[in-house]
Amino acid sequence: MRRPLRQSFYDREPAVVARELLGALLIHNSEDGMTVGRIVETEAYLAENDTACHAYRGMTRRNASMFGPPGMAYVYAIHSRWCLNAVTQPAGTASAVLIRAVEPIEGHELMAQRRGRERELELCRGPGRLCQAFAVDRRFDGSELFGDGPLWIASGSPLSESETGVSTRIGVTSAQDLELRFFHRNCRFVSRGSR
DNA sequence: AAAACGATCTACT
DNA sequence: GTAGATCGTTTTG
Numbered sequence: 001m002r003r004p005l006r007q008s009f010y011d012r013e014p015a016v017v018a019r020e021l022l023g024a025l026l027i028h029n030s031e032d033g034m035t036v037g038r039i040v041e042t043e044a045y046l047a048e049n050d051t052a053c054h055a056y057r058g059m060t061r062r063n064a065s066m067f068g069p070p071g072m073a074y075v076y077a078i079h080s081r082w083c084l085n086a087v088t089q090p091a092g093t094a095s096a097v098l099i100r101a102v103e104p105i106e107g108h109e110l111m112a113q114r115r116g117r118e119r120e121l122e123l124c125r126g127p128g129r130l131c132q133a134f135a136v137d138r139r140f141d142g143s144e145l146f147g148d149g150p151l152w153i154a155s156g157s158p159l160s161e162s163e164t165g166v167s168t169r170i171g172v173t174s175a176q177d178l179e180l181r182f183f184h185r186n187c188r189f190v191s192r193g194s195r
Numbered sequence: 196a197a198a199a200c201g202a203t204c205t206a207c208t
Numbered sequence: 209g210t211a212g213a214t215c216g217t218t219t220t221g
Contacts, residue, residue: 043202052202062217079203080214098202128203138216171202 002027002154007146010070014044014088014095018182021086022164025154026102028134033110035134037102037124038156040184041191043169045085047095052171055094065142066094073151075141081128082137086145086153100181101125103189104133126191159184167192 005024010017019042026037045053054063054076065074066087074085074096085096102124104111111123111133124130131137136151145153165185168177183190 045202054202060218076202077216078201080216081203083202085202100202122205126203169202 004146004148004152005071005155007069007071007144010086010088010146011090012070012088014046014097015178015180017086017088018042018044018097018180019164019166020158021097021099021153022182022184023156023159025105025156026099026130026134027152027154028136029150030135032135033107035107035110036105037130037134038105039099039101039153040103040187040189041099041101042182043098043100044088044180044182045096045098046172046178046180047089047093049173050171051173052169053095059094063094066096067092068142071144071146073136073140073143073145075131075136075138077138079128082131083127084131084134084136084140098127099130100127101183101189101191102130103184103187121188125189 021039021042024039028035055066059067065072069091070088072087074087084099088095104123112118115133124133140151163185165183166179167181169180172178
């Protein structure tokens with residue numbers, strides 16, 4: 001049974017949510033058909049001391065949904081592509097988890113059609129590519145990922161410790177580097193050279 | 196109103 | 209591994 005992750009799942013530190021989103025299922029039920037993908041790479045953006053976070057310099061029109069309640073989508077455009085985040089922590093605390101890559105599970109044909117590419121590797125590997133494959137765009141900014149809308153995230157098979165890779169990211173103004181990027185080890189659908 | 200800036204992707208080597 | 213494309217959002221004048 002595919003069951004949505006509850007809103008309370010997202011009401012935690014973004015790094016914890018990023019780690020636990022690995023293995024979950026991204027689902028879009030559109031007019032054109034259903035696409036399902038297994039989340040294999042994520043990245044956390046912190047509410048404080050994170051210069052790489054879009055909310056670092058306060059709220060703008062673009063990042064407003066990051067300041068909203070947990071479990072909402074934050075969708076923004078960058079370099080002519082869309083990127084999907086899950087908002088974390090309570091309203092007023094602007095943090096989120098970027099979905100960086102998913103493994104195609106259902107709807108390969110539809111994904112290939114939307115992407116204009118046939119090769120499976122190129123369907124959903126990367127935040128911009130997966131949004132194109134899932135037809136995610138600005139219309140989903142601020143929508144609920146835990147409700148009964150067309151775009152949602154379901155619990156999947158949690159990854160074991162040995163299957164989980166982690167790496168650091170610069171941009172955090174703390175003395176030590178923080179582990180903010182999470183990925184499925186040995187999965188060919190992760191976008192980074194990690195592995 | 197104009198310019199600068201990317202949480203990226205593709206093509207090519 | 210990297211150069212170049214690309215366009216919505218933000219910042220600046």
